[in-house]
Amino acid sequence: MTLRVTFDTDDQSAVALQRTVLASLPTSFALGAAGQADVVAISGTDDDWVGRGRRAVEGGVRGVFIACPGRAGPVALRQLGADARAAGVTVLVAAAYRADPAWADCLATARQDLPSLQVVDSVIRVTPGGGPQAKRDALLRGVLEQTGLVEDLAEGPVQLEVAHSSEGQYVVVGTAGPTVVTLTGVISPLGSKRFSLDAVGENCRWSARFDGDAPARPSEVTRTDRSGSLTAARRYEGSHRRCWRLLHAAIETGTPSQFTLEDLAGRLAAVPAPFADDGAIEKHS
Amino acid sequence: MAKQLGVGFIGAGPVTQAIHMPVIASLGERLKVVHVMDVDRNVAEVVAARAGARASTDADSVLDDPDVDIVAVCSPHGFHTDQVLAAVAAGKRAVLCEKPLATTAEQAERLSGLCQRSDVAVVVGAMHAYDPAYVAAQEHLLSSYGPPTLVRSLIYLPSNGEMTDLSTELVTAPAVPGPPDSGPDAERELSVLRGGVLGLAIHDLPLIRRLVPLFDDVTVARSLKPWGYMVALSSPTQLAQLIAVMPGHWGPSWTFTATGPGYELSVDFPPSYVLAGSATVRLETDSGTRVWTDQENGYQAEWRHLTDVALGLSEPRISLQGSLDDLLYALEIVDVAGGHLVGPGGGRQ
Numbered sequence: 001m002t003l004r005v006t007f008d009t010d011d012q013s014a015v016a017l018q019r020t021v022l023a024s025l026p027t028s029f030a031l032g033a034a035g036q037a038d039v040v041a042i043s044g045t046d047d048d049w050v051g052r053g054r055r056a057v058e059g060g061v062r063g064v065f066i067a068c069p070g071r072a073g074p075v076a077l078r079q080l081g082a083d084a085r086a087a088g089v090t091v092l093v094a095a096a097y098r099a100d101p102a103w104a105d106c107l108a109t110a111r112q113d114l115p116s117l118q119v120v121d122s123v124i125r126v127t128p129g130g131g132p133q134a135k136r137d138a139l140l141r142g143v144l145e146q147t148g149l150v151e152d153l154a155e156g157p158v159q160l161e162v163a164h165s166s167e168g169q170y171v172v173v174g175t176a177g178p179t180v181v182t183l184t185g186v187i188s189p190l191g192s193k194r195f196s197l198d199a200v201g202e203n204c205r206w207s208a209r210f211d212g213d214a215p216a217r218p219s220e221v222t223r224t225d226r227s228g229s230l231t232a233a234r235r236y237e238g239s240h241r242r243c244w245r246l247l248h249a250a251i252e253t254g255t256p257s258q259f260t261l262e263d264l265a266g267r268l269a270a271v272p273a274p275f276a277d278d279g280a281i282e283k284h285s
Numbered sequence: 286m287a288k289q290l291g292v293g294f295i296g297a298g299p300v301t302q303a304i305h306m307p308v309i310a311s312l313g314e315r316l317k318v319v320h321v322m323d324v325d326r327n328v329a330e331v332v333a334a335r336a337g338a339r340a341s342t343d344a345d346s347v348l349d350d351p352d353v354d355i356v357a358v359c360s361p362h363g364f365h366t367d368q369v370l371a372a373v374a375a376g377k378r379a380v381l382c383e384k385p386l387a388t389t390a391e392q393a394e395r396l397s398g399l400c401q402r403s404d405v406a407v408v409v410g411a412m413h414a415y416d417p418a419y420v421a422a423q424e425h426l427l428s429s430y431g432p433p434t435l436v437r438s439l440i441y442l443p444s445n446g447e448m449t450d451l452s453t454e455l456v457t458a459p460a461v462p463g464p465p466d467s468g469p470d471a472e473r474e475l476s477v478l479r480g481g482v483l484g485l486a487i488h489d490l491p492l493i494r495r496l497v498p499l500f501d502d503v504t505v506a507r508s509l510k511p512w513g514y515m516v517a518l519s520s521p522t523q524l525a526q527l528i529a530v531m532p533g534h535w536g537p538s539w540t541f542t543a544t545g546p547g548y549e550l551s552v553d554f555p556p557s558y559v560l561a562g563s564a565t566v567r568l569e570t571d572s573g574t575r576v577w578t579d580q581e582n583g584y585q586a587e588w589r590h591l592t593d594v595a596l597g598l599s600e601p602r603i604s605l606q607g608s609l610d611d612l613l614y615a616l617e618i619v620d621v622a623g624g625h626l627v628g629p630g631g632g633r634q
Contacts, residue, residue, distance in 0.1 A: 118509050118530050121439070125544070163504040164519040168434055171517050171524065173505055180507055180515060184526065186435050189547055190571065200441050200530045202511055205538070226534040 003063065003248060004032025008052045009043035014067045021215050021240045028248045039063040039247070044070035044141070050080060053091070057084045063251045064091045065244065066261075070141045074265040081261035092247040092257040093264045097195050097210050098149045099239035099246070102221045102232040109223065110153055110199070110206055117201035120153070120181045122146045124195045125188035127213075132167060135187060139170055140275050142185040146172075147267050149197065150181055162272045172272060215240060290378070290595055291319035293353030295344045295368055296360035297332040298323070300383060302456070303449040303558050305357060306336065308584045311560060315592045319352045325458035332456060344368055348375040355595050358382040362483065366392040369407055373399060379406040379595035381588075385483045386612050393609050393616070400606040406594045408601055409608040412583030413541075414491040415590060418563035419552055422577045423495065426543070426550055426568065433545035436496050436525040438489040440539050444532035448558035474508045474626055479619050481514035486527050488557075489541055490618075491603070491611045493518075496543055497525045506622035516622055547571060555582060 005022060007015050018041055022029045032038070040056035042049050045068050056064045057080065064084065084091045097103065124146055128138035150158050158181055160174035169186040179199075188194065192213055199206040204225040211217065218234035243259070250257045292309060294301050301321075309316045321333035322341045333340035339350065344360075347353055348371055356372040358365055358380060366387045372380045386409050387393045399405045413419060442448075449455050482490075497518065505517035505526070513530040541552040541564075549569045555561035563579035563586075581589070593599035603611075 118511075118513070119515065119528060121528060123437075163517055164524055166519075166521060166524075169524055171505065171519075171526065173507075173515075180509060182505070182515060182517075182526070182528070184435070184437075184524075186544055189434075189544055189549060190569065198439070200533065202530075202533050203535075205441060205533065205535050224535045229535075 001252060002027060002030050003038040003251065004036060005029050005039045005041055005065075006032050006034050006037035007041050008056065009041070009046050009049070009067075011043040011045040011068070014043040014045060015041075017215065018065075018067055018240065021238070021244060024215075024241055025244055025248070029244065037061055039065055039251075041065040041067060044068045044072070045137070050076050053080055054083070057087055057089045057091075060087075061089060063247055064089060065247055066091065066093045067240070068096075068141060069093045069144065069264050070137055072264075072268060074269040077261045077265035077268065081265070084261070090247065090250045090257050091261055092243055092250065093259045093261060094240060094243045095145070095148055095259050096193075096239050097145050097219075098152050099242045099259065100210060100219050101235040101237050101239075101242055102219045103149075103208060103210075104242075105235070106206075106208075106221045106223070106232050107152065111155060113199070113201065113204050113206065113223075114153060114179060115177060116203055117179050117199045117206075120150055120176065120179055120197065120199045121184075122150065122182070122195070122197040123184045123186070125186055125193060127188050127191055127193055135167060136275075138187070139185045140271070143170065143172060143183060143271065143275060144264070144267050145195070146183040146185070147270070148263070150176060150183070151267070153199075154179075157266070157270060160270070160272050162275070165275075170275075214238075288596075289315060289317045290354040290592055291350075291352040292316055292355045292357055293320035293322070293347040293350055294318065294332075294357045294359055295322050295347050295364075296358070297321050297328050298359065299445060299449050299455055299457075301357070301359045302332055303453045304584055305359065305588075306332070307452055307560060308588055311585060312588055312592070316355075316588065320347050320350045322347045323458075328456055328458050344371065348372060348377070354378045355591065356380045362388050366395060369396065370399075373402075373405050373407065379408065379591055381408050381410055381591055383410040384487045385409075385615065386608055388483060390613065390616055393612055396605070397609060400604070400609070405605065406591075406601055407605045407608070408587065408591050408594065408603065409611070410584075410587065411488060411491050411603070411608070411611070412557065412587055413488050413554060413564070414583070414603060415587035416554065416564050416583035417579035417581055417586050418566045418577040419492070419541075419554075419583075420586075421579075422550065422552070422566040422568055423492070425575075426548070427495075430548050430570075431546045432523065433496050433543040433550070434523055435542075435544040436493055436523070437540075437542045438486065438493065438525075438527045439541075440485060440489075440529035440531070441533060441535075442529075442531040442537045442539070442556070443535065445558075447532070448537070448556050452558045452560075471626070475623050477508040477512065478506060478514050478516075478622055478626060481508070481512070481529060482516065482615055482619050482622070485529055486514065486516070486618075487611075487615050489527070490615050491607075492541060493525050493527075494611055494614045497523045500525065503618060503621040503625055506625040508626070516618065518618065557584075560585070
């Protein structure tokens with residue numbers, strides 16, 4: 001079934017990206033006119049994105065796609081999630097890296113290795129639109145992406161605290177069981193997004209690289225041990241396309257979305273100071 | 286043909302056997318090992334015999350040997366300062382001191398008196414600071430771009446034994462039991478961190494100090510298992526992260542990155558123990574990616590440079606004062622980190 005999609009966002013770069021992605025799923029999705037949509041796409045880069053999500057849910061759509069999830073109040077998010085569920089609306093919070101197909105292929109093996117890993121070290125290079133608040137928001141989205149991926153790996157919450165924070169970068173450290181976690185974010189000097197994750201233990205090492213902005217740029221996920229290394233097959237499908245497919249499948253089958261508002265709310269609630277200190281998260285509640 | 290300079294080793298452990306002797310062999314037209322001292326007589330004799338050199342069991346014999354032009358101090362860390370001072374007092378042409386040059390600020394102070402003397406050439410075995418590809422890239426970077434905001438040194442290595450087996454057939458002294466591992470956790474963790482910074486991180490600290498000259502705080506300080514560390518140095522505008530884990534049952538990985546306005550520098554260093562050429566250095570900017578490589582590794586370049594210094598053909602690229610400043614930078618990290626130390630299990634010490 002073809003689902004009609006409209007956008008409710010001021011973020012034109014998000015619209016451009018998602019339109020491009022949707023063009024690769026022409027049977028599943030088609031762009032529709034406002035008021036006739038099955039799915040509304042919004043962007044977490046808008047200040048009032050939670051309100052836009054609520055408007056979509058109350059407007060009777062079947063699904064809501066949230067690109068670039070960002071700053072919001074956890075309480076408001078949980079309420080929106082509950083209301084959407086009650087209304088039978090499927091909400092999918094797009095995950096730029098967690099949903100990556102190559103990473104998803106490797107996740108089960110990486111989870112098996114995790115107890116023997118000493119360090120998980122991730123660096124994200126983010127690309128803000130401009131201005132100090134945009135930088136802070138971009139860095140917040142970065143730490144949310146990193147935390148989500150590490151919590152996926154750890155299959156549970158990770159206790160984190162900020163070790164360093166400045167206008168253009170941060171270091172967050174914590175533990176996932178016996179594993180030390182360090183998450184670093186920096187404004188990209190070259191204007192392109194990059195995400196790396198290295199996980200190192202005595203018996204194996206993992207390296208994941210997600211580079212570039214092209215929608216279908218393949219990531220590279222490699223596991224190395226004493227016998228050599230194995231790099232997952234290149235999957236020329238970006239995480240956005242996979243998220244749209246997941247949303248379509250969830251709507252079609254009536255099954256819950258894999259990436260939920262409650263999950264995002266949990267990560268926002270756990271975001272350590274100073275990301276939460278400026279009050280910008282709770283004021284959205 | 287220029288005179289071959291004689292090298293005398295004080296200490297003939299794995300670093301001497303697996304790193305310096307193969308490197309000197311690769312520069313055979315300029316250098317010759319003439320004297321090998323080790324406290325273990327068998328080690329001294331076997332290692333010396335391999336090079337056709339004299340063997341002894343006391344450092345004074347090396348210093349008294351008139352054929353020794355360059356003294357290589359490769360003894361345990363705590364002896365370095367005294368032996369460097371003794372080599373200088375003996376009037377040798379040059380001294381190569383394995384890192385660290387000293388282990389305390391007091392020892393560093395004793396060495397500082399040498400900085401004013403123009404006739405003293407003391408070079409520290411900080412091979413990455415001499416890696417020809419890195420040196421070329423760093424000069425280009427510093428002359429063309431602003432300081433980095435983020436610098437990272439990541440070291441993941443197999444056991445030293447696995448690597449030394451690839452570069453020599455090691456002769457070892459009978460194992461001497463170490464002190465019992467029964468101290469308080471905090472002392473053990475601090476010892477691991479101190480050993481990690483002064484023994485391993487110190488290879489990259491001269492590079493980091495050049496790019497991040499000052500830091501306000503050590504915001505992350507953790508020891509890692511089986512052995513390693515995680516350290517972060519920060520200032521309002523710069524951050525340096527140092528992570529090491531070893532040994533692991535996988536290939537070595539030693540990388541260094543610097544991210545700054547308009548560029549990303551990434552360096553892939555070869556393992557220290559093998560002659561695998563220089564680092565591969567990539568500088569990515571808006572105008573493209575430039576790559577530097579060289580046939581020689583940092584140790585070869587350092588010994589070649591030291592030979593020129595000993596012959597009076599060149600001034601030390603890194604002065605003794607510069608090396609002492611690198612050491613004080615490392616000691617400050619250890620001092621400040623001690624107050625922030627978190628053990629591998631996450632508990633604050």
